[in-house]
Amino acid sequence: MELEQGSSKNGAMQVEQVLFMNGGEGDNSYAKNSAPPREAILKAKPLLHESLFDLYSNGFPDCIRFTDMGCSSGPNAFLPTWQAIEALDTICSRLKHKPPILHAFLNDLPGNDFNTLSKSLPSFYERLKTEKRNDDFGSCFIGVAPGSLYGRLFPPCFLNLVYSSFCLNWLSQVPKELVSECGIPSLNKRDVCVAKTCSPSNVHKAYLDQFESDFTSFLNFRWEELKIGGRMILNFIGNDKHHTGVFELMGMVLNDMVYEGLIEESKLESFNYPIYYPCVEEVRQVIEREGSFNIHQLETSHISWSVGYENDNKGFEFNKHARAKNVANNIRAVSESLLANHFGSAIMDDLFHRFTIKISAHLEMGLGAHTVLFIYLIKK
Numbered sequence: 001m002e003l004e005q006g007s008s009k010n011g012a013m014q015v016e017q018v019l020f021m022n023g024g025e026g027d028n029s030y031a032k033n034s035a036p037p038r039e040a041i042l043k044a045k046p047l048l049h050e051s052l053f054d055l056y057s058n059g060f061p062d063c064i065r066f067t068d069m070g071c072s073s074g075p076n077a078f079l080p081t082w083q084a085i086e087a088l089d090t091i092c093s094r095l096k097h098k099p100p101i102l103h104a105f106l107n108d109l110p111g112n113d114f115n116t117l118s119k120s121l122p123s124f125y126e127r128l129k130t131e132k133r134n135d136d137f138g139s140c141f142i143g144v145a146p147g148s149l150y151g152r153l154f155p156p157c158f159l160n161l162v163y164s165s166f167c168l169n170w171l172s173q174v175p176k177e178l179v180s181e182c183g184i185p186s187l188n189k190r191d192v193c194v195a196k197t198c199s200p201s202n203v204h205k206a207y208l209d210q211f212e213s214d215f216t217s218f219l220n221f222r223w224e225e226l227k228i229g230g231r232m233i234l235n236f237i238g239n240d241k242h243h244t245g246v247f248e249l250m251g252m253v254l255n256d257m258v259y260e261g262l263i264e265e266s267k268l269e270s271f272n273y274p275i276y277y278p279c280v281e282e283v284r285q286v287i288e289r290e291g292s293f294n295i296h297q298l299e300t301s302h303i304s305w306s307v308g309y310e311n312d313n314k315g316f317e318f319n320k321h322a323r324a325k326n327v328a329n330n331i332r333a334v335s336e337s338l339l340a341n342h343f344g345s346a347i348m349d350d351l352f353h354r355f356t357i358k359i360s361a362h363l364e365m366g367l368g369a370h371t372v373l374f375i376y377l378i379k380k
Contacts, residue, residue, distance in 0.1 A: 002202050015274045016109055016148055018341045021072045022333045023098040031116070032076025033310025033333035035326075037166040038368040040372050041079050041236045043301055047376050048080065049087040051231040055160050056091055056100065058229065059263065062377050063101040064088070065161045069149045070167030071106040071250050078124050078142075080163050081106075085140060107145040108155060111337070112294030121261040121362040148172065150217045154225040163221050168236040173272040175206035175379055178272050192251040193273045202376055215286045223292035223379060232293065238300060242370040246305060246331055247344040249362060253354045254343075262350070263343060271342050273335070275366045283373060297376040298328065305330070305359075324360035327368065 021030035040087050055064060066084055068189040071077045081104045106117065121142060128140055149164065150172045194207050222232060254271075257263045280300060287295055304310055309326035332352050340348055354357070362368055 013169065017111070018080040018337055019170065019274070020111035021113070022061045022336055022339050023073060023116055025074070025116070025271055026249070028329065028332050029074065030113075030333040032330040033308075034072070034074055034076050035311070036303050036305065036370060037072075038076050038079065039307045041076060041083070041165050043303070043372070044075075044233055044235050045083050046375055047297065047374060048083055048163065051144070051161060051233055051376060052084060052087045053091050055229075055231060056088065056097075057095065058250075059102055060095075060097055061160070063103055065103045065158060066161045066163065067105040067145065067159055068105045069153075069162060069164040070170075071108050071112075071117070073117045073120075073218060077106060077117055077163075078120065080165065081140075081142065082124075082127075082165075084161075085128065085132070087137065102140045102141065104174075104348050105145045105154070106127050107147065107149060108149060110146045110259060111274050112146065114146065117144065119296050124318045131192045150214050150221070152224065157227045159222075159226050159230060162226060163233050165235050166237065167236060168215060168218065169275050169277060171207075171210050171276060172217075173210065174272045174274045175210040177206035177209075178203070189250070190255055190268065191248070192254060192268075192271055193245065193247045193275060201365070205220070205277045208278070208282065209310075211278055211282070212286050215278075215283070216290050216373065219287065219290045226378060226379045230379040232379075234375040235372055237277050238283070238373040239301050241279070244362065244367070245277065245329070246333075246359075247335075250331065250335075250355060251353065253358050256300055256354065259349070259353065262347065267343060273338065277371075278373075280373065283375070287377065291376040291380075295375070296378050297374070299373050299374050300380055301374060302369045303372050305370065306363065320360050320364060321356070324356045325361055326359070326365070327359045328356040329356070367378070 019111060022028050022033075024028070025031045055061070064084075066081070068077075069079045081102075084104070088099050089103065103156075108114075125140075145153050172337070187303065191203070194204050209321070214232070250273075254263060254268050258265050258268050280298065284295065284298060287293055305327045306323045308330070309323045315318075330353075333349075336348060338352065343351075359368070
């Protein structure tokens, strides 16, 4: 039997092969549609600054090795590294020390648009040279490290600081329990993720089990790669039990297209997003059970689905369609690769047009915000 690209014999999606943010700089690219992740990076800046102060003031190292896991491409890709440079500049000025060398590694899955990322490096270095030329800032070296953050990426005791934003919701695979050995969907047939109102409890358990397994692997490997006392700054979307999630709305749109005969029912029944939004206690339990890190901080904040549109239109009356289109474009940029791989690229424009309408109705009810977890961990 011929398998679809990105599928395995039991029908489980091979996420590492098919998940990537839309590359380039076009209208549907991640570079132009990534305001919520950017907002999360900005909100995490104080934690990043605190972690670098703790690291540097404990021994004044000559070099700090830093990795941004799940960097993607576009302007967000270099933002955490730039924040680290600014933080070290401020810290060292206050302590009257020469800033250390910063060795930064940008990580994402192999399908990431590393070509666009690499082409942006000269302008980053030029900015560094221009803005920090009078600050006696140490050298900054940036490399890429393609691979899954659920696997081993660096030598033992190599890193000082691990950073990851908006990535740990993505699972290494769709839970195997959702698909039978023959590739026939056995659970969650008409939903595409954990739906708050209608997914069976065993669907939630399957997703939670996969998240716990993946997050435990992430912690295991980062413990091996970090030096003693190394830090991790993480943020990712958490569970808001009271509101419909954005991917649940996508499931509703796909169901509508099945009813209209535009998508085969079997196609929808065999599709599940490899994504899970954990609650605070689920995250805390995994960290404590794995046992390699102390929790220095674990808190939540909220980020509007349409934060980019809202920031660009402050002081003006919102256009509800343009606002919804902004949200739909954000979701298209992060998930079109999965949807096109399964349903075909021909329906993408129609799918996201319908999705925009669904989003608009949701926003009109005053809904539409991500609950985001912000975590600061210290290696034991």
